[in-house]
Amino acid sequence: MLAETQTQLLNKLVETVNRRKITSIKLRLAGGEPLGQFKFWKGFIVEAKTILKDLGCKLIVSFITNLTILNEDILTFSKANDIRFGVSLDGLEQHNDTARKFRNGLGSFKVIDENLRKLIANNIPVSVNTVVGNHNLEGLPSLTHYLIALDVPFRYSIVKGEAVDAQLLEKYLSESYAIMQDAIQTGWAFSNRHQFCDLKPNELGFQTCTSGFSGGAIYVDGTLNYCHVHFGEANQPAFSIFDEDRDLVNMIEQGSHYEDMKSTDCSLCKYKAVCTSGCPVYRVNGKDPQCTIYHKFIPLIYELQARERLKLLQDYKMIAT
Known part of the structure; x- marks a missing residue:
């Protein structure tokens, strides 16, 4: 991600928090291997946590990693900034x-x-x-x-x-x-x-994940998609964090939605609030292939x-x- 894109990401986070009065944000850095870009994200994480805290919003950062990279700098920083893995x-x-x-x-x-x-x-x-x-x-x-x-x-x-x-x-x-x-x-x-x-035996829900509801995926060029699996797909609606007319929540809400694309079997199933028909992107005929x-x-x-x-x-x- 270019430095200017990273700066715009922070601007959009601040704009969205101010407009929506959001009190908590989870930012998951994935890849590829995000720890290969650890030094690039250190300053951003500290600055974003500080600014958002002043606005009454907690930023929780996680690295989704294969964990082949880890050193004392990463360990020390992670302990000091409540980084999760x-x-x-x-x-x-x-x-x-x-x-x-x-x-x-x-x-x-x-x-x-x-x-x-x-x-x-x-x-x-x-x-x-x-x-x-x-x-x-x-x-x-x-x-x-x-x-x-x-x-x-x-x-x-x-x-x-x-x-x-x-x-x-x-x-x-x-x-x-x-x-x-x-x-x-x-x-x-x-x-x-x-x-x-994605089973939710204790939470019970209506959809599998936060995509399209309270979460989305941002690519290195600033493109925001419903889910990371749609990166690069020309036929999928996408927004950009450089769009001045929309905040992040607005982009998420106006993107693709699959929550209601479920089979009749699912609507009648006693476990419908536990499995929520599985990942909507990979459903087959409206249901999770692993239903059985x-x-x-x-x-x-x-x-x-x-x-x-x-x-x-x-x-x-x-x-x-």
Whole structure:
């Protein structure tokens, strides 16, 4: 992003906050690899946080990263400015390193593992997202053990736009949830540590994400789209942060909307407020392609939540007596 575009982004944030009286903004820096541009964003983050705080608005900044880059400067700055990290990880060494290699051909897992532990040791908020596809299905149980041991929040998301072996998906997810069930009995906080796809078992909602409602995606040239997957698509409505007639909320509200493009099955489904028909960009005939898997695992997620609460009650009774 050019410096002038970055400056205009801050101007638009200030304009929108003033006009809409917004009290909180989440800014997620993604890529590519945004930590490769860390020095470029340092000054912006400090300035934006300071200016918006004076306007009564809290700015929460996250880096969506593969975490192959981390140094003392990033650690120190992140601690001082409440920076958060979302880490992409395909699995443990064997399954992560198949696709995520450095230019010299070496896998990246050992570096990611070391950097993850540094973030945790420095009490920097971090979560892990794993996109589940045929290439890493088999490694889900071992990854589950690893993430539970680290005690970090993690999310398993099924890959979009690709066919996944349904039988193997169910098999390895079932094994992973069995591991989580065992961990609950040792005090692991399932409800606060795991999310499956975009499911909302506790929030309940009408749409999958904030896109088109209270959020949007801004490209390096200042273009604002409904979602980052639309970057570069000529047939998608797009605005620009250089547009003087609209603030950011106005651009988001006037963009593409997919919330109501849902099948009749979805409107009648008892889980409609839990899955919200999945990501609207990738729905097939108005529903999430993983509908069958959701019907299998949503009841299990509620069962594990119940087991977790029962364990808490049992522990409380033991303490009380």
